Amino acid sequence: MASGSLTPLRSSRTISTVNPEVLDALYAIRSTPYESSFLSRLQGFNLDHQINAIAVDWETRTPWMELMTDIREHYSLAHPEREQAAESVAPVVYSTLQRCHLDQVHDLLGRVFWEGIDVTDSLDYTPEKCTIVAMYKQLIVGAAFLSSPQETYITYLAVRSGWDNSQIATSMLYHLISLNPHKDITLHVSINNPAMLLYNRFGFKAEEFIVGFYEDYLDAKSPQSKNAFRLRLRRW
Numbered sequence: 479m480a481s482g483s484l485t486p487l488r489s490s491r492t493i494s495t496v497n498p499e500v501l502d503a504l505y506a507i508r509s510t511p512y513e514s515s516f517l518s519r520l521q522g523f524n525l526d527h528q529i530n531a532i533a534v535d536w537e538t539r540t541p542w543m544e545l546m547t548d549i550r551e552h553y554s555l556a557h558p559e560r561e562q563a564a565e566s567v568a569p570v571v572y573s574t575l576q577r578c579h580l581d582q583v584h585d586l587l588g589r590v591f592w593e594g595i596d597v598t599d600s601l602d603y604t605p606e607k608c609t610i611v612a613m614y615k616q617l618i619v620g621a622a623f624l625s626s627p628q629e630t631y632i633t634y635l636a637v638r639s640g641w642d643n644s645q646i647a648t649s650m651l652y653h654l655i656s657l658n659p660h661k662d663i664t665l666h667v668s669i670n671n672p673a674m675l676l677y678n679r680f681g682f683k684a685e686e687f688i689v690g691f692y693e694d695y696l697d698a699k700s701p702q703s704k705n706a707f708r709l710r711l712r713r714w
Contacts, residue, residue, distance in 0.1 A: 530576070530606065532653050536569040540619075542640035568615045570646065572653055575600055575609035575621075582618035583611065590636035592695050597623055597634070607657045610650045614641075622650040630658050632665035635673070647676055655680065655711070663711040666691055668702040682709040 547565070554562050575583070580598060587595040600609050600623055607627045612620030619641040625631040632654070637647050655663060666688070667673055684707045691706035 530574040531571055532574065532610070533572040533649065534569045535572070535649065536567075538570050538644050538646070540641045540644040540646070542638075545640070566615075570619065570649075571613050572649060573611055573613065575605045575611050575623075577601060579611050579613075579618055579621075583621045586618055586621055586636055586638055587634055589639070591634065592697070595634070597621075603627075608654075610653050610657075612637075612641075612646050612650055620646045620650055622647075622654050624654060624658065624663075627658060627661075630661045630663045632663060635665075647673070648679075651676065651680060660713055662713055665709050666706045667709060668692060668696075669705050669707055670701075670703045674707070677709055677711075680711060682711045684708070685710050 608624040610622040620637040622635040623633045686708040692704040
């Protein structure tokens with residue numbers, strides 16, 4: 479073939495008819511960090527990623543854990559021919575409050591107490607002494623708070639439904655008390671709240687009966703009494 483006789487081919491590239499906004503949205507998609515993903519709740523747990531861990535409990539088995547185990551076993555028996563989901567074992571980790579915990583903690587407190595509770599300012603008042611968070615994998619299952627190292631008043635102690643009656647509240651209260659030695663600790667509790675038994679086991683004693691203490695907070699249909707006891711744990 480003689481030099482210079484090459485003929486350029488016509489481009490077969492066609493103009494895209496896809497909406498540019500759709501393309502921009504697709505290009506903007508980013509992968510979710512593993513530690514924030516749903517997969518990490520199912521499969522992943524890395525103890526090295528736990529910040530400010532106070533205690534690690536590998537022994538606790540909660541009603542929710544048992545339910546998930548039953549579901550997996552039922553599925554494997556009903557569908558032995560199908561691929562079975564692997565169960566990852568993880569502990570309940572107790573740590574101090576971190577900013578990444580706030581959304582889940584606020585949701586938990588809203589479910590257990592009332593809507594609108596915000597504990598963001600706890601990060602500014604010695605969280606290493608005044609906050610305890612219980613976490614299973616990436617799920618917050620409990621939280622406990624003191625107002626400050628000076629007042630040592632328990633503002634909230636809550637456990638997620640399905641994770642109760644498993645010593646999580648007991649462990650959080652124990653660590654909160656241990657972080658503030660030689661200090662009297664006070665709190666208010668509804669007079670028919672089962673948590674009274676927990677506080678009594680730790681040595682809290684009733685100092686005052688207050689009529690209508692929770693009147694402005696509890697829903698009118700709440701089964702909890704709006705009257706409260708003021709309890710104190712004396713350390714001297």
